[in-house]
Amino acid sequence: MIKAILIFNNHGKPRLIRFYQYFAEDMQQQIIRETFHLVSKRDDNVCNFLEGGSLIGGSDYKLIYRHYATLYFVFCVDSSESELGILDLIQVFVETLDKCFENVCELDLIFHVDKVHYILQEVVMGGMVLETNMNEIVAQVELQNRMEKSEGGLSAAPARAVSAVKNMNLPEIPRNINIGDINIKVPSLSPF
Amino acid sequence: MSPSVRLQEMIRVIRSARTQGEERGVIQRECAAIRAQFRQADNGGRSHNLAKLLYVHMLGYPAHFGQMECVRLIASPRYSEKRVGYLGAMMLLDEKQDASLLITNSIKNDLSHSSQYVQSLALCTLACMGSAEMCRDLAPEIERLLRASNSYIKKKAALCAVHIVRKVPELGELFTPSARSLLSEKNHGVLHGAVVLITELCQRSPDTLAQFRKAVPELVQVMKGLVMSGYSPEHNVAGISDPFLQVRILRLLRILGRNDDVASDAMNDLLAQVATNTDSSKTAGSAVLYETVLTVMDIKSESGLRVLAVNILGRFLLNNDRNIRYISMTSLQKIVQTDHNAVQRHRGTIVDCLKDQDASVKRRALELSLALVSAVNIRSLMKELLLFLSCCPPELRSHTTSGIFNAAERYAPSQRWHIDTILHVLTTAGGDVRDETVPNLIQLITTATELHCYTVHKLYRALVTDISQQSLVQVACWCIGEYGDLLLGGECEETEPVQVTEDDVLDALETVLQSHMSAPATRGFALTATMKLSTRITHNVDRIRSIVSIYGSCIDVELQQRAVEYNALFKKYDHMRAAVLERMPEEGTETPQPADQVCDLLDLLGGSDEPLQPRPAAPGPAPAGPAPAGPAPVSSSTGGDLLDLLGDLDPPTAPCVKVYEKNGVTLTLQCDSQTDTSITVSLIGSNSSHCDITNFTLQAAVPKSVQLQMKAPSGDVIPADGLGQVTQTVLLNNPNKVSLRMRVRVSYSAQGSTFQDTVQIDSFPPVTCE
Numbered sequence: 001m002i003k004a005i006l007i008f009n010n011h012g013k014p015r016l017i018r019f020y021q022y023f024a025e026d027m028q029q030q031i032i033r034e035t036f037h038l039v040s041k042r043d044d045n046v047c048n049f050l051e052g053g054s055l056i057g058g059s060d061y062k063l064i065y066r067h068y069a070t071l072y073f074v075f076c077v078d079s080s081e082s083e084l085g086i087l088d089l090i091q092v093f094v095e096t097l098d099k100c101f102e103n104v105c106e107l108d109l110i111f112h113v114d115k116v117h118y119i120l121q122e123v124v125m126g127g128m129v130l131e132t133n134m135n136e137i138v139a140q141v142e143l144q145n146r147m148e149k150s151e152g153g154l155s156a157a158p159a160r161a162v163s164a165v166k167n168m169n170l171p172e173i174p175r176n177i178n179i180g181d182i183n184i185k186v187p188s189l190s191p192f
Numbered sequence: 193m194s195p196s197v198r199l200q201e202m203i204r205v206i207r208s209a210r211t212q213g214e215e216r217g218v219i220q221r222e223c224a225a226i227r228a229q230f231r232q233a234d235n236g237g238r239s240h241n242l243a244k245l246l247y248v249h250m251l252g253y254p255a256h257f258g259q260m261e262c263v264r265l266i267a268s269p270r271y272s273e274k275r276v277g278y279l280g281a282m283m284l285l286d287e288k289q290d291a292s293l294l295i296t297n298s299i300k301n302d303l304s305h306s307s308q309y310v311q312s313l314a315l316c317t318l319a320c321m322g323s324a325e326m327c328r329d330l331a332p333e334i335e336r337l338l339r340a341s342n343s344y345i346k347k348k349a350a351l352c353a354v355h356i357v358r359k360v361p362e363l364g365e366l367f368t369p370s371a372r373s374l375l376s377e378k379n380h381g382v383l384h385g386a387v388v389l390i391t392e393l394c395q396r397s398p399d400t401l402a403q404f405r406k407a408v409p410e411l412v413q414v415m416k417g418l419v420m421s422g423y424s425p426e427h428n429v430a431g432i433s434d435p436f437l438q439v440r441i442l443r444l445l446r447i448l449g450r451n452d453d454v455a456s457d458a459m460n461d462l463l464a465q466v467a468t469n470t471d472s473s474k475t476a477g478s479a480v481l482y483e484t485v486l487t488v489m490d491i492k493s494e495s496g497l498r499v500l501a502v503n504i505l506g507r508f509l510l511n512n513d514r515n516i517r518y519i520s521m522t523s524l525q526k527i528v529q530t531d532h533n534a535v536q537r538h539r540g541t542i543v544d545c546l547k548d549q550d551a552s553v554k555r556r557a558l559e560l561s562l563a564l565v566s567a568v569n570i571r572s573l574m575k576e577l578l579l580f581l582s583c584c585p586p587e588l589r590s591h592t593t594s595g596i597f598n599a600a601e602r603y604a605p606s607q608r609w610h611i612d613t614i615l616h617v618l619t620t621a622g623g624d625v626r627d628e629t630v631p632n633l634i635q636l637i638t639t640a641t642e643l644h645c646y647t648v649h650k651l652y653r654a655l656v657t658d659i660s661q662q663s664l665v666q667v668a669c670w671c672i673g674e675y676g677d678l679l680l681g682g683e684c685e686e687t688e689p690v691q692v693t694e695d696d697v698l699d700a701l702e703t704v705l706q707s708h709m710s711a712p713a714t715r716g717f718a719l720t721a722t723m724k725l726s727t728r729i730t731h732n733v734d735r736i737r738s739i740v741s742i743y744g745s746c747i748d749v750e751l752q753q754r755a756v757e758y759n760a761l762f763k764k765y766d767h768m769r770a771a772v773l774e775r776m777p778e779e780g781t782e783t784p785q786p787a788d789q790v791c792d793l794l795d796l797l798g799g800s801d802e803p804l805q806p807r808p809a810a811p812g813p814a815p816a817g818p819a820p821a822g823p824a825p826v827s828s829s830t831g832g833d834l835l836d837l838l839g840d841l842d843p844p845t846a847p848c849v850k851v852y853e854k855n856g857v858t859l860t861l862q863c864d865s866q867t868d869t870s871i872t873v874s875l876i877g878s879n880s881s882h883c884d885i886t887n888f889t890l891q892a893a894v895p896k897s898v899q900l901q902m903k904a905p906s907g908d909v910i911p912a913d914g915l916g917q918v919t920q921t922v923l924l925n926n927p928n929k930v931s932l933r934m935r936v937r938v939s940y941s942a943q944g945s946t947f948q949d950t951v952q953i954d955s956f957p958p959v960t961c962e
Contacts, residue, residue, distance in 0.1 A: 017250055020320065022286040029252040046550035047514035082439045083519060084479035088429060089436070110207070111200045113250065114243050117279055125348060126319030126355045128388060131381045132436045133426055140344065144309050148272045 001127040002086070003061060004031070004076040005120065007109065012036040015071065015109045016116050020127030031055045039065050039072050049083055066090045070106050085129075092132055093123050099138050118144065198240045199247060206251075219248055223255075230261050238265060239276040246276075246283055259284050259291040266298045271310065274302070278313045287323030296326050303333045311337070312348050319352040327356040331363050338370040343379040350374065350385030354392045364393050368400055375410050380427055380434055383414065387440045394447050405448050408455045412462045415441050419466055430474035442466075442483040449491030456492040463488050467500055475515065478508070482519055489527045502527075502534040509541050514550055521545065521556035528563045539564055543573070546580045554580075555588060562595040570603040574613060582620050589624040593617055597629065607640040611647055615664070619654060622661025630666050637671060638776060645684040648675040652692065655700055660709050666717045669704060672697060673721025674775055677728040694729045698722065702739065712748055719743060719751060723758045727773045737762055848876070852938055852951045856881025857910070859890075859938055863957050870925045871932065871956060877918040879910040881942065888918050888940040895933060899925040910940075932956055 007016040014032050023031065034055055042050070050063040064086045065074040073090050077083075094104075100119055101108045109116055122137045124130060131137055202222055209215040226241045242261055249255035258280060265277025285292045295317070302314035315337070318330060334356060337349040353367045371393060374386035394401040418433050418441075427434035445463075449456040466484045471477045481504055488501040508520030521542065528535045542564070545557035558580065565573050574596070581592050596617055604610035614633050618625065637647050651668040659665050672679060679692055704710050704718040719740070726736045740762070743755035761769050852859035857879055864872040879885045888908045894900045905920040926932055939948040 014250055014252075018283075022288070022321075025249070025252070025254060042551075043549075045514075047518045047552055049515065049518050049552050051552060051555060082443075082479055082483060083522070084475050084482060084515065085436055085439050087515070088476055088479065092429075111203055113247055114199070114276065114279065118275070121279075121316055125316050125351050128319075128351050128354060129436065130347065130351055130385070132384075132429075132434070133380065135426065136381065144275075147307070147309055148275065151271055 001080055002075055002077050002124055002129075003127065004074075005124065006032060006035055006072075006074045006076070008032065008036055008072055008074075009070050009106060010040070010072070012040070015106065016113060016120070018117070018120060018124075020124075027055070035063060035074055035076070036072075038063065039067075039074060048087055064090070066094075068094060071109070081129075089123070089129060089132065092134055093120070096123065096134050096137050099134065100141055115145075198237065199243045202244050203247060219251070219253055223248060223253070227257055230257070238268075239273045242276045242280050246280055249283060255284060259289060263291055263294045263298075266295050266302075271307070274310060274313060278317045281317050282320045286321050287326075292321065292323060293325070296329060299326070300330060300333065303330065303337065308342055308345055311345055315345070315348040315352045319348075319355040322352075322355060322359065324359045327359045327363070331356055331360075331366055335366055335370060338367065338374065343377070343382050346374070346377070347379070347381040347385040350382065350389045354385075354389050357389075357392050357396060361396050364396055364400060368393060368403065372404070372407065375407060375414070380437055384437050384440055387411075387437070387444050391440070391444045391447060394444070401448065405452060405455050408445065408448055408458045411441055411445060411448075412459055415445075415462055415466070419462075419469060430476040431471060432474075432476040432480060435476040435480050438466075438480045439483045442480070442487050446483075446487040446490050449487070451492070453492055459487075459491070460493055460497060463493065464497055464500070467497075467504060478516055478519070482508070482523060486523055486526065489531065498531070498534075502531065506538055506541075509538055509545075514548075514553060517545065517548075518550075518553055518556055521553070521560055525556070525560055525563065528560065532564075532566075535560075536564060536566075536569075539569065539573075543576045546576060551585050551588075554584065558584075558588060558592060558595070562599060565599040565603060567603045567605075570599065570605060571609070574599065578613070578616055578620070581617065589621050590626075593621055593625045597626070597632075607636070608643055608646065611636060611640060611643060612650075615650060615654065618661055618664040618667070619658070622663045625663055630663050633663075633667050634670055637667075644675045645678045645681075647671060648679045649684050649690065652679055652697070652700070653690075655704070659704055659707055662711050662714050665704055665710065665714050669701065669714070669717040669721040672701065673717075673724035676721075676725045680729065694725075694732045697725065697729075698732055698735055698739075701725075705739070705743075712750060715748070716750055716754060719754050719758075723754075723761075724773045726762075727770050849953075849957045851875075851936070851953050852949065854949060855942060855947065857885055857888075857938070857940060857942070857947075859936070859951065861953060861957065864921070866956075869927050869929060870923065872921060872923050873956060875920045875922060875936065877910055877920075877938075878914055879912055879916075880914050882912050883943055884912050885910040886941045887946070888938075890920055891937040891939075892922060893935045893937075894924060895930055897926075897928045897930055898932065899927075900934075901925070 001020070003019070003021050005016070005018045005020075006014065008014045012033065017028065017032060019028060038050055044067065048065055050065065061076055061078045062083070063074055063076055064083055065072055066087065067073075073094065075086050075090060077086055096119060097104045097109075097116065100115070101112070119137070119141050122131055122140050131140075206215055206218055206222075209218050222244060226245055229237065229241050238261065242258060242265060245255050245258045245261075249258075262277050262280035262284060265273045266281060268274060268277065281292075281295055285295070299314045299318055302310050305311050305314075315334075318326065318334075322330070334349050334352050337345055338353065340346055340349070350371075353371075357364045357367065367389065371386055371389045374382060374389075377383050377386065390404055390407075394404055415438065418438055421433050424433050427437075429435050432438070445459050449459055463484055466480065467488070470480050470484070472481050485501040485504050488497050493501075505520050505524055508516050509524070511517055511520075524535050524538070524542075539561075542557055542560050545553055546561065548554055548557070561573060561577060577592065577596055577599075581589070581596065584592055596613070600610050600613045604613070611633075614629070614636070618629070618633075637644070640647070648671045651664075651671045654664060655668040655672070676697060678684075679697065680694060701718050701722045705715055705722075710718070722736055722739055726733050729736075740755050740758045743751050744759055746752045746755060761772065765772075848860040848862045850858060851861050857877065860876045860878075862874045862876060864874055866872070875890055877885075877888055877890070886909050888905075888910055890902070890905065892900055892902060901923040903921040903923070905918055907916075907918050910916060910918050922934075924932060924934070934953045936951045936953065937948065938951065939946065941947070
């Protein structure tokens, strides 16, 4: 069982935290701090498995982490999960994020935390691995987002208007309009 | 614009805060605004507010006032609001909060919603934070969804069912039939969920396990399909077709094949196929191979397959990728108990991994090395472990020291080696050892009578070099106090002779007494040692008197008390001083077995003698600090009648087993009576040499769960030439019916010298009685 999934940056600021076991709020922050402390000490060429934390789950758990540029993706698992499998799962998750956000970077995670949660929900459910096929995950997330947009209501009206205009096929506006002697130069409008 | 645009604004504002205080201020203002908005009636921005609250929660600020809002949002008909509401429920609520009960009804309604995405939200939330009552209420719904036609829902329902079974194990039977039928699915997601569900069901109930054994052929077919199929772009990870599913199935096969021949036979071929065909150059392939190896070792597989599996692990161990090496050591750890010899072959590589720079690899290598220690390799392995101790990371030190002590206690080839090892550990890592080390070591030194001189010289040298390691200093002080005369005598065959004068010794002890580094307990040791020396030295008794009287006004109450008492010993009770301060007699003492000691069945003697002795031992002199209390004498009067009764039943032809024979002394074991949980044996000592054997004593030790009672021996003198015998009856009570073993220590004097031997009795002769 996966006990927790943590994403934080090189300075320890949490970018996504998801616990599958109940912990009080201050306990959660302590766990994040301890995990960051353990993970940040590691070199880049050592193995991706860490033992030795004391807060989550006692002795039966390990931390499996991957470091991508400025972010650490840490999965706290117990002994019932295959360690190499989880390592691959982190890779699948990151590639899915990449597909959903188009070249994902840390800012995407910062400003769209809720979306990342919804994507994660399609990969891991209740601490167990749900789906590992990237295309399937992306497709489901797309459909759900579409559903949310379709019932946007009033607040989504401007968005709908913009997308409606985008999809309109405006004919080419002539650059120069010659009406007799008058020469009107039409400034080039930036496309929507 | 998506609903979270105002969330983004808030995030931007929070990020622009330059100090922690500014950030706190911004967040407090935002939370106040959110709270106000929650109190208002329905407005369009509810989901934004909850999203903002969840972000703030992630940063570590309190967010409990959002719980009721989650409940309200979940009940809303709009998908966007439901989504955020459920997310909030999973982050903020758990079964301990009252609000969680309120969402049960919403979940129930949503489970039958027309849209599969709403259903999936409900399933997800139930699987994350469903309490036992909620699970009980909603289990029939989940069971119905397991049979739905939509594979998206089916896979989520399967995992939800796993959660329900974990919370309420009795509901497992409800899901068993549907789980079975899910195995014929084609969709990998559903298959994966089904395998997880079946694994959970089998682990909880042995009946279900027996039922699912019949599904082994089906599982083998699915695996074969995965392994032999060509490239399938959907599930391909680094050339392996759906390794996640393969790993899950292999794990389930392991559970089903354990201890069952039929099931194990059915999977032998498949496992051989997977082991040979899987390409292990990438992580995915290694993951599958690793599971295969563990499965092979755990079921009743053919020996050829087992050899193949251990070889794969050996190959993994030599791999350059540290992850693979780590994994192979983890799996070797799992099989070291059952296939000890196979793992021993790789001992060299494992010991090399102790020097790896990766802390995780070091940790695994340490665990494995400690498990591989045996009587054969103890010396070489201990050298490596001691080397490791001097450069190991601080978090591993206490574990290493306890491991080293355990190994030394179990397999020490000689007492001198044992003492040397413990001294080495104390010098290197004295701050990380267990508390019982000091009394244990003192006990060990007391029993090693021929090494007293060597020990005290070595300890004196260590003391003079460095007085910062408290445990070492304590033991050194004690030894100098006890055996000071040997130290001053100067000669010792085993180390180079060093002239130590009385002044040197007293200087060393005084340094300890006065140093700021010494703990109060250590100073107590030093004071007592100084006092004891007063009877062992000749010239500087006055110096000792003055030291002792100075501490009579020490601030530390314990030291003061000791000093005052010793002062009294000098003044009023000088005639008793020699008797009080003489050397401690050897005696067996009760040392509490540390709970984490690595013990197999034979948890005997633990470096000290078993407490039970046939005669009461003399208590040690009171002022000697660490002297453990003498054991209570075993009453031999009770049960004496029983003994006679059993003695009468004893047929003359009961078989005797000779367990010890040396120097003409023979010890035989005879079983008097035996029931399911207890056995009575007699140990008979006889003497075929030409001189009498005196002080013949027997001490016995048994595994922890067995109780031992030794009756009084018939005597302690065995006349020569077989003219007499000494008999001692031993009663063993074995309530847990573990396999009985006993270790007996025989000690006696013959021709002016003492002998001591230990015998191990692994099997007790059967009793023949009418």
